[in-house]
Amino acid sequence: MDLFVVILNWNAAEDTIQCVKNMDEWQVIQPTIWVVDNNSHDDSVDQIRQRYPSVRLICNKTNLGFSGGSNRGMEAALAEGNAPILLLNNDARIGEDDVIRLGQTLEENRSWGFIMPLLVEAETGELVTVGRKNPVTHLQSAILELPDGDPMVEVEAVSGTAVLVNPEMLRQVGLLDEQFFFSAEIAELCLRANKAGYKCAVDVRASASHSVGSSPSLRSTLYVYYIVRNRFLILRKHYRYHVPLFLFWVAYSLALAGKLLLLGERPSARAAWLASWDGVWGRFGNQNERIMGQGM
Structure with a gap:
């Protein structure tokens, strides 16, 4: 199985090295790996290059976020060939058998635009998500319950933590919208893919683990900011004339800011x-x- 892998790095060389190490131990698949460094301020690039010189490093001069960084990697992969592209967070791990399972599923049905595994929490094994819902038509976008029966679950959107992407879909639909920078860009691409006839699915026979290690300050500010703001970008792109939906999210976002302020979470409220x-x-x-x- 031919496979391209795109991993982003931002000041987290050890996570990235361990992620590559996991794939370096595979026996059947010999993936071509791109590590995209989003202008790290530490010695990440030197560490990665020294440990894994065969990895193809793309060094961005500025931080392009998840959308821009992933696009640079996917552009390189598409220029190389037509193998499936695995987008993988550097703090996520997936086994070789699981990737083979995803690849077989894609080969059996090329109408899948995205196929993701079950995502579990690395330390506890608890289920994190079974795909996602449209983030502007649902308050809670993560699907948290395992389905009964069919091993393939069609969903509205997927997580970008670990997902196999159909390169044919990318060539037809395009890459991620870099206006998002971080959060909801995968969901928006799923919406575009669906309009072009491509579907999103979770193969529950495969799984990947994710270790969430971001600092509390980032989660209370940047995460809140981008998650809230980027709903409005999806609204502009796909629901421009849906006034009730727009007004709902304006009211919800302002109410969230007020609630966070009352709870004493000033940085999150301002975000x-x-x-x-x-x-x-x-x-x-x-x-x-x-x-x-x-002043956060």
Whole structure:
């Protein structure tokens, strides 16, 4: 099985090295791996290059986020050939047999645009998600219950933590919208893929683990900001004239900011407020420095 793998790195060389090490131990698949460094401020590039010189390193001059970083890797993969592309977080792990399972599923039905495994928490083994729902038509987008029966579960969207992507779909539909920067860009691409006739699925016969290790400050500010703001970008792209849905998310986002403020979570409240403002007025792309520089 031919396989291309794209892994992002941002100041986390050890996670990335361990992720590559896991795949280096595979016996059947010999994947071509691209590591995309999003302008790390440490010595990540040197560490990765020294440990795994065969890995193809792409070094971005600026932090392009998940969307831009993944696009640079997928562009390189598409230029190389037509093998399936595995998007894999550097803090996620997936076994060779699981990847083979996903690859066989894609080969059996090329109408799948995305196929992801079950995602479990690395330390506890608890189920994290069985795919995702449309984030602008559902408050809770993660699917948390295992289905009965069919090993293939069609879903509205998938997680970008570990997902096999059909290269034919990318050539037809296009890559991730880099205005998202981080969060919801995969869901938006799933919506575009669906309009072009490609489906998203979870193969419950395969699984991957994910270890969430981001700092609390990032989760209370940047995560909140991008999750809230990027719903408005999906609204602009796919529900432009759905006024009730737009007004709902304006009200919800402002209510969230107020609730967080009442709970004493001032950084999160400010992030939610700025996300609401930017979403309504169309300020998208990378806002890391601005958000983190707001006295949070």
